[in-house]
Amino acid sequence: MRTAKHPFGFIGCVELRQALDKHALDERELMDRLEEVPPGSVFYHTHGYFLRHRPLTTAYGNDFARWAAVEVRDQALAERLAVVDPFGFPDLELLREELVTIIHDHLRRLNTVPRAELGGAFHFQQSHIVQVELGPLATTLAEFRDGLAAVDASAIYFHMVEARTRLGRPSGDFAEWLRTSLELPALADRIERIDTYMTSLERVRARVLSLVDQALEEEAA
Amino acid sequence: MTRIDDYRQVAPPGVVDIILKLAERVRGRRFLHVSGGRFGGGAAEILRAVVPILCDMGIDTHWEITGGDPGFYTTTRALQAALEGAERVLADEALAHYVEMNRVNAKKLSLEADLVVVHDVQPATLVAQRSDGRWVWRCHFDCSRAQRRAWSFFRQFVAQYEAAVFSLPEFGRRLGVPQYIIYPSIDPLSEKNRELTPREVATILASLRLSQDKPLLVQIGPFTRAQDPLGVVNAYRLVKKHYDVRLVLAGTAGDERESLEVLAELREAAHHDPDIVVLELPPDAHLQINALQRGATIVLQKSLREGFGLGAAEAMWKGKPVVGGFGGGLAQQIISDVTGYTVHSVEGAAFRLRHLLNNPELIARMGTAGREHVRRTFLVTRNITDYLALLIHLSG
Numbered sequence: 001m002r003t004a005k006h007p008f009g010f011i012g013c014v015e016l017r018q019a020l021d022k023h024a025l026d027e028r029e030l031m032d033r034l035e036e037v038p039p040g041s042v043f044y045h046t047h048g049y050f051l052r053h054r055p056l057t058t059a060y061g062n063d064f065a066r067w068a069a070v071e072v073r074d075q076a077l078a079e080r081l082a083v084v085d086p087f088g089f090p091d092l093e094l095l096r097e098e099l100v101t102i103i104h105d106h107l108r109r110l111n112t113v114p115r116a117e118l119g120g121a122f123h124f125q126q127s128h129i130v131q132v133e134l135g136p137l138a139t140t141l142a143e144f145r146d147g148l149a150a151v152d153a154s155a156i157y158f159h160m161v162e163a164r165t166r167l168g169r170p171s172g173d174f175a176e177w178l179r180t181s182l183e184l185p186a187l188a189d190r191i192e193r194i195d196t197y198m199t200s201l202e203r204v205r206a207r208v209l210s211l212v213d214q215a216l217e218e219e220a221a
Numbered sequence: 222m223t224r225i226d227d228y229r230q231v232a233p234p235g236v237v238d239i240i241l242k243l244a245e246r247v248r249g250r251r252f253l254h255v256s257g258g259r260f261g262g263g264a265a266e267i268l269r270a271v272v273p274i275l276c277d278m279g280i281d282t283h284w285e286i287t288g289g290d291p292g293f294y295t296t297t298r299a300l301q302a303a304l305e306g307a308e309r310v311l312a313d314e315a316l317a318h319y320v321e322m323n324r325v326n327a328k329k330l331s332l333e334a335d336l337v338v339v340h341d342v343q344p345a346t347l348v349a350q351r352s353d354g355r356w357v358w359r360c361h362f363d364c365s366r367a368q369r370r371a372w373s374f375f376r377q378f379v380a381q382y383e384a385a386v387f388s389l390p391e392f393g394r395r396l397g398v399p400q401y402i403i404y405p406s407i408d409p410l411s412e413k414n415r416e417l418t419p420r421e422v423a424t425i426l427a428s429l430r431l432s433q434d435k436p437l438l439v440q441i442g443p444f445t446r447a448q449d450p451l452g453v454v455n456a457y458r459l460v461k462k463h464y465d466v467r468l469v470l471a472g473t474a475g476d477e478r479e480s481l482e483v484l485a486e487l488r489e490a491a492h493h494d495p496d497i498v499v500l501e502l503p504p505d506a507h508l509q510i511n512a513l514q515r516g517a518t519i520v521l522q523k524s525l526r527e528g529f530g531l532g533a534a535e536a537m538w539k540g541k542p543v544v545g546g547f548g549g550g551l552a553q554q555i556i557s558d559v560t561g562y563t564v565h566s567v568e569g570a571a572f573r574l575r576h577l578l579n580n581p582e583l584i585a586r587m588g589t590a591g592r593e594h595v596r597r598t599f600l601v602t603r604n605i606t607d608y609l610a611l612l613i614h615l616s617g
Contacts, residue, residue: 012239016610017402019390070557120552123390125402130610132242134235152235 007137253334257343270408289322303371406604412507425512439517459571524548537591560591
């Protein structure tokens with residue numbers, strides 16, 4: 001069995017949430033505040049959604065869409081925001097611009113600004129990620145598979161989302177290690193292409209495991 | 222004493238390992254909690270679970286409490302009520318006495334730690350006597366509607382902390398220090414939440430003279446207008462036209478006028494309907510509450526206003542769908558259409574109750590979803606993870 005040049009260490013993460021002193025009671029305020037908040041807050045309410053909202057609540061894709069649907073009851077805006085795939089943007093400023101443009105275009109079609117009448121305000125937040133090294137290091141594909149199957153789901157988030165978006169590793173850590181350290185470029189490409197949007201961390205884990213199992217079977221054959 | 226490994230059977234897979242890794246990183250640092258007492262609910266209930274586990278993991282954790290004379294307690298109760306938005310008269314002399322008593326408390330207590338977390342109002346002014354370490358004010362209630370005078374006085378102390386922690390972003394106020402968000406939690410291994418066999422549930426309910434011969438709708442909470450138990454009775458009456466159910470309203474009455482009035486009105490309603498059961502429980506009736514929630518078909522938490530209120534999380538942990546209001550943290554706990562329903566009116570509550578009673582498979586599905594939601598979001602293991610992350614983040 002192939003041995004990696006450098007071992008892979010799984011890293012889990014814990015999110016410490018911080019409230020920013022910015023909130024919105026209607027959709028125009030949401031747009032205005034969204035233009036002002038730090039990039040970390042855009043990240044928290046979009047990519048971070050997948051860390052917090054486990055299988056039960058991934059229906060909206062980001063916090064802005066969820067607020068529009070649940071608190072404002074504006075399904076049209078919720079749908080338009082929900083379809084924005086945060087993983088499709090190379091940086092957070094472009095993602096912010098897309099979200100602001102969607103709200104702006106939506107408001108231009110309306111005579112009144114929809115407001116959270118019965119529900120609550122949108123409270124902007126950001127988070128601090130505390131990294132946690134997990135488990136033994138993996139030096140082979142089989143060890144990588146065993147580690148991946150057992151680690152806390154936050155490790156899937158860290159290596160597939162945080163690494164790509166905030167840590168400047170656009171392929172994600174799994175694909176990068178498989179390509180450069182274990183020299184399995186085909187498997188790395190397949191993992192890099194996994195759609196992490198609108199699904200749960202457990203489903204992403206299952207897809208990576210399935211691809212790794214397939215590679216292990218091919219190797220054994 | 223419960224140990225961290227005991228939580229492996231109830232926490233999400235991998236969470237205990239994350240906690241142990243975080244604990245390794247903070248070993249050698251001193252962690253201090255200060256609260257107004259060791260008994261009752263709220264902060265004390267959470268600390269009774271959190272502190273022993275932190276100690277079990279080898280983290281140097283201590284829990285100190287403040288105290289004083291009757292005037293001190295009277296003032297802190299009034300100040301907390303005013304910070305929660307109630308109208309209270311706060312004399313300058315009484316407030317000065319509160320600060321002075323905490324100056325005396327500071328001399329008696331060992332307050333040196335890498336991270337000092339001060340809970341709620343009673344010990345809050347200890348910060349004026351702070352020495353080393355990072356100090357954080359943990360506010361367990363909603364102070365967003367605080368009386369202006371009360372907040373003007375209190376704010377000068379909050380400003381001396383490095384940070385504040387609130388249960389929800391909307392519970393906070395404009396402050397010059399960072400505000401972190403940590404949800405409160407339930408302890409799944411405590412008397413109130415541990416597993417009970419059907420036989421234990423039946424025995425405890427029988428001791429409360431409660432039969433399980435028909436579906437039980439249960440609301441547990443103080444007999445106050447904010448909890449809207451009379452609204453629950455009206456919702457039950459709308460349901461009762463179609464379903465033979467029993468309503469159980471259980472809680473503590475206290476000795477305040479409002480509470481006694483509400484209890485009298487509920488007793489009057491119960492007098493005319495044997496299927497309305499009003500149970501006045503002592504504050505330590507944890508096992509009875511556990512059995513009532515487990516014996517329930519549907520749990521109601523129709524609060525109009527409250528703090529975070531963990532009643533919904535407790536019921537969902539026991540696999541029950543919850544029909545709740547929008548007060549406090551209920552909207553955070555109940556995922557509408559998934560783990561229960563959030564409602565705005567008596568009619569809304571009745572409609573959702575009928576819908577559930579008419580679809581028993583939905584009761585089971587929502588109950589299962591609710592338990593998983595609580596497992597990931599509202600167990601004490603998540604609270605410990607958050608505290609350790611806070612300790613690492615603030616103390617480097």
